[in-house]
Amino acid sequence: MPLSRSKAVLRAQVIKSLAHPSRIQMVAALESGERCVCELAEVVGADMSTVSKHLALLKSAGLVSVEKRGLNQYYRLKCPCLASFFDCVDGINETHSKSMRAACAR
Amino acid sequence: MPLSRSKAVLRAQVIKSLAHPSRIQMVAALESGERCVCELAEVVGADMSTVSKHLALLKSAGLVSVEKRGLNQYYRLKCPCLASFFDCVDGINETHSKSMRAACAR
């Protein structure tokens, strides 16, 4: 039985939220602990308003949570499985770049 | 040390290739074995040309490989880790929908 469209849409919402280099860098930064928006803006080198929108996306996908302390909003990862998720992605890239090199050498 | 931009871009290429409901349905269908383009078009309910383009994307990201036999192009998954990848995604969705319900009940 094929995966239903609605389940595919739910998966896509989460995956889309990770489908941007800046958001991937932000998540990677959050793997070592919570960060406020301006720290993440520093990490990715973008306008704070842009970073804030990226974070809103990650939040609505359920990947991060926020806590306000003083003037700052501290974002943190909600889900411990992302490390293995990225391992899988990196593995695909390694395999793929190898097969690309082999194809070019041919 | 933060994740470099170039590594984040590489990860994003793979993740983007999965960031669409139709492509997710296609990958799910391929989990039970190879499929030709017209079978996958049936699964997602889209024009075959559209499906062909989705598949080209998955291929260039290194997720699938193709083999031509007769008139058909048979696509298959290149990477066994996708199941756990989607488990992680589904887990995020479950956690998130629970917290959404809790927020609404409040």
Add this chain to the structure above:
DNA sequence: TGACTACTTGGCTATTTTTGCAAATAGTCT
């Protein structure tokens, strides 16, 4: 209260992605 800092939101433009139709390509079969 007023100045200041951290952040979010609105608005706008630019870019990227998605889609189907039509045309081109490639293999099969008589």
Add this chain to the structure above:
DNA sequence: AGACTATTTGCAAAAATAGCCAAGTAGTCA
């Protein structure tokens, strides 16, 4: 060769994303 099937490619329109600036909100601190 000619008809037929499966797939890919070119094109153009529509939709979704990303980015920045400016303006608004909220907490802090003198």
